[in-house]
Amino acid sequence: MRPVRVVEGRAVPLGRNDVDTDQIIPSEWLKRVERTGFGRGLFSEWRDDPDFVLNRLEYAGATILLGAERFGTGSSREHAVWALLDYGFGAVVASSFGDIFANNAGKQGLVIVRLEPATLSELVALVVADPARHVTIDVDRLLVEVPDAGWRHGFDLDPMTRERLLEGWDDIGLSLRHEAEIAAYESRHAGTTPVARLAAR
Amino acid sequence: MAGRTLYDKIFDEHVVAAPAGGPTLLYVDLHLVHEVTSPQAFDGLRLNGRRVRRPERTLATADHNVPTDPPSVPVADPVSRRQLEVLEENCAEFGVTLYPRGDANQGIVHVIGPELGVSQPGMTIVCGDSHTSTHGALGALAFGIGTSEVEHVLATQTLPQQRARTMAVTVEGRLAPGVSAKDLVLAIIGRLGTGGGAGHVIEYRGEAIRALSMEGRMTVCNMSIEAGARAGLIAVDETTIDYLRGRPGVPEGAAFDEAVERWRGFVSDQDAVFDVEVVIDASTLSPRVTWGTNPAQVVPLDGVVPSPEDAGSPEERDAIERALAYMGLAPGTPLREVGVDVVFIGSCTNSRLEDLRAAAAVAAGRRVAPGVRALVVPGSHRVKAAAEAEGLDRVFVDAGFEWREPGCSMCLGMNPDQLKPGQRCASTSNRNFEGRQGRGGRTHLVSPVVAAATAIAGHFAAPAEVAP
Ligand code: SF4
Numbered sequence: 001m002r003p004v005r006v007v008e009g010r011a012v013p014l015g016r017n018d019v020d021t022d023q024i025i026p027s028e029w030l031k032r033v034e035r036t037g038f039g040r041g042l043f044s045e046w047r048d049d050p051d052f053v054l055n056r057l058e059y060a061g062a063t064i065l066l067g068a069e070r071f072g073t074g075s076s077r078e079h080a081v082w083a084l085l086d087y088g089f090g091a092v093v094a095s096s097f098g099d100i101f102a103n104n105a106g107k108q109g110l111v112i113v114r115l116e117p118a119t120l121s122e123l124v125a126l127v128v129a130d131p132a133r134h135v136t137i138d139v140d141r142l143l144v145e146v147p148d149a150g151w152r153h154g155f156d157l158d159p160m161t162r163e164r165l166l167e168g169w170d171d172i173g174l175s176l177r178h179e180a181e182i183a184a185y186e187s188r189h190a191g192t193t194p195v196a197r198l199a200a201r
Numbered sequence: 202m203a204g205r206t207l208y209d210k211i212f213d214e215h216v217v218a219a220p221a222g223g224p225t226l227l228y229v230d231l232h233l234v235h236e237v238t239s240p241q242a243f244d245g246l247r248l249n250g251r252r253v254r255r256p257e258r259t260l261a262t263a264d265h266n267v268p269t270d271p272p273s274v275p276v277a278d279p280v281s282r283r284q285l286e287v288l289e290e291n292c293a294e295f296g297v298t299l300y301p302r303g304d305a306n307q308g309i310v311h312v313i314g315p316e317l318g319v320s321q322p323g324m325t326i327v328c329g330d331s332h333t334s335t336h337g338a339l340g341a342l343a344f345g346i347g348t349s350e351v352e353h354v355l356a357t358q359t360l361p362q363q364r365a366r367t368m369a370v371t372v373e374g375r376l377a378p379g380v381s382a383k384d385l386v387l388a389i390i391g392r393l394g395t396g397g398g399a400g401h402v403i404e405y406r407g408e409a410i411r412a413l414s415m416e417g418r419m420t421v422c423n424m425s426i427e428a429g430a431r432a433g434l435i436a437v438d439e440t441t442i443d444y445l446r447g448r449p450g451v452p453e454g455a456a457f458d459e460a461v462e463r464w465r466g467f468v469s470d471q472d473a474v475f476d477v478e479v480v481i482d483a484s485t486l487s488p489r490v491t492w493g494t495n496p497a498q499v500v501p502l503d504g505v506v507p508s509p510e511d512a513g514s515p516e517e518r519d520a521i522e523r524a525l526a527y528m529g530l531a532p533g534t535p536l537r538e539v540g541v542d543v544v545f546i547g548s549c550t551n552s553r554l555e556d557l558r559a560a561a562a563v564a565a566g567r568r569v570a571p572g573v574r575a576l577v578v579p580g581s582h583r584v585k586a587a588a589e590a591e592g593l594d595r596v597f598v599d600a601g602f603e604w605r606e607p608g609c610s611m612c613l614g615m616n617p618d619q620l621k622p623g624q625r626c627a628s629t630s631n632r633n634f635e636g637r638q639g640r641g642g643r644t645h646l647v648s649p650v651v652a653a654a655t656a657i658a659g660h661f662a663a664p665a666e667v668a669p
Contacts, residue, residue, distance in 0.1 A: 104347035194450030
């Protein structure tokens with residue numbers, strides 16, 4: 001994973017509660033075996049609507065997506081994260097997230113920012129008032145800022161996720177540092193596994 | 202010191218390493234794999250020169266994408282076909298046992314794990330699929346993961362995990378006749394909301410849960426994710442042990458007795474404390490139907506479509522309006538007056554033998570209403586074979602239902618079984634999201650018996666209302 005220190009650029013206010021991962025990337029896109037090219041499928045059922053916020057010119061090239069409550073619930077498809085990244089988003093700001101989605105995002109370098117609903121509303125109001133405004137999300141200092149409005153707010157990120165983002169660490173590499181412990185665990189729990197028993201029948 | 206919950210016991214038993222400041226590294230006993238969320242993970246292994254650490258703890262099947270035509274009919278969609286081939290190539294290359302399309306053991310991953318006896322009490326089970334929570338019915342800690350985590354488990358047989366919070370959902374009393382596990386879990390989700398279980402592992406307990414069959418328990422645990430929970434769990438009891446006895450992945454003889462001895466420990470201690478406790482009275486429940494675009498938007502079958510006026514907040518009002526518009530429903534309409542175009546009986550929520558028996562009992566001697574397409578998709582080849590041995594296929598076909606080959610099918614419409622825009626479907630699956638069963642399709646979640654009765658009546662109905 002590449003390190004992520006700061007995400008900056010325009011922000012686009014999607015709003016809507018309960019945006020599930022089926023909405024983020026519909027299942028017809030899940031047949032692909034590649035990891036790239038999912039940006040075209042992002043919110044594809046909504047993008048036919050010319051008024052859909054992502055189709056509005058003033059938000060073109062946005063790098064930050066502003067959601068609402070329970071963003072990314074539902075299916076575990078990591079394709080949702082790939083689609084957001086591939087489209088050009090580097091961060092999603094919402095007041096709550098689906099657990100698996102947030103987990104997947106952390107592994108891929110998509111920054112997840114949780115803001116209280118009132119704080120999120122302030123940010124949305126600033127963006128709606130002037131869509132060209134730059135918003136900055138600083139992973140190192142854990143700050144969301146709208147510099148030209150003098151607005152800033154802190155956010156929480158668990159220390160491990162923050163460090164992984166900043167360093168660009170690969171989880172598998174980190175876990176394999178515990179190779180000796182994994183091997184020790186396995187020798188304590190040796191024996192025929194159910195899958196082996198099944199395969200032997 | 203207070204006792205431990207079932208969740209804590211399983212978690213504690215699987216700790217490989219607990220580095221200071223970081224998440225705990227948890228051992229994974231069983232990794233279930235399917236064609237949709239695995240290709241990029243196997244690619245990752247290849248790129249990094251890694252192997253599958255424990256093929257004997259990994260089991261793959263093809264389910265999401267497979268057509269429900271007989272296996273002799275080729276897969277028409279080249280992109281789907283490629284994905285199924287890639288799964289076969291990957292499993293062959295990395296030494297993973299695979300039950301491909303047409304195999305006697307093939308089926309929906311969450312149906313075959315329990316029925317083959319590879320999902321067992323006290324295990325940690327993961328799969329790149331959010332309904333992995335199903336296996337929690339056996340007293341296993343089972344949860345869905347993303348593709349990066351699939352790769353992580355393939356490479357290390359572990360996962361970094363933070364300990365979740367625990368929630369007890371205690372269901373007191375007994376379900377009335379005609380009220381199923383599906384109605385119960387829809388009522389629970391209606392109560393908790395789509396985010397009520399976030400960050401939690403739910404343990405279902407109480408008299409009504411203990412009275413459920415293993416298959417009913419799977420239906421309940423399956424939909425834990427729809428309340429935002431990471432996993433659902435039910436303590437081991439005689440029902441669990443009776444279910445497991447004699448299954449192919451389960452040991453026999455003295456080894457079985459030894460296993461049972463250990464399994465009996467997978468219950469929460471009497472004095473265990475949960476972070477959150479919710480109590481539900483089963484005796485007050487009746488059949489449920491979802492009316493909106495998330496599973497918490499649910500009302501009794503006897504009820505009416507809600508109105509934006511009922512909303513508690515502007516956001517909720519907006520959500521109701523949006524759902525009504527998408528679903529093409531007017532506030533105040535009795536559910537019984539809402540007609541359907543399609544009925545789908547299937548999915549990892551309700552495609553096991555007991556579900557098919559219940560639906561067939563309603564279908565027997567009746568006819569699907571004119572203009573309604575009704576599909577029955579067994580969860581696995583084993584379910585299909587068992588149903589056919591009892592003649593359930595004949596019952597369905599004689600009543601005008603289609604009897605199809607196993608797979609996820611219209612639960613997510615990745616194969617050709619899809620709704621057309623505007624079509625309304627009574628479905629025994631688990632998600633009524635916009636477009637879930639096909640672009641523009643309108644999904645109402647129901648139990649198998651309500652689905653069967655609805656197919657016959659042509660509108661939402663309970664079994665008692667359909668004429669023989
Ligand atoms: S049946 Fe539906 S919910 Fe279950 S695994 Fe398949 S697609 Fe997912």
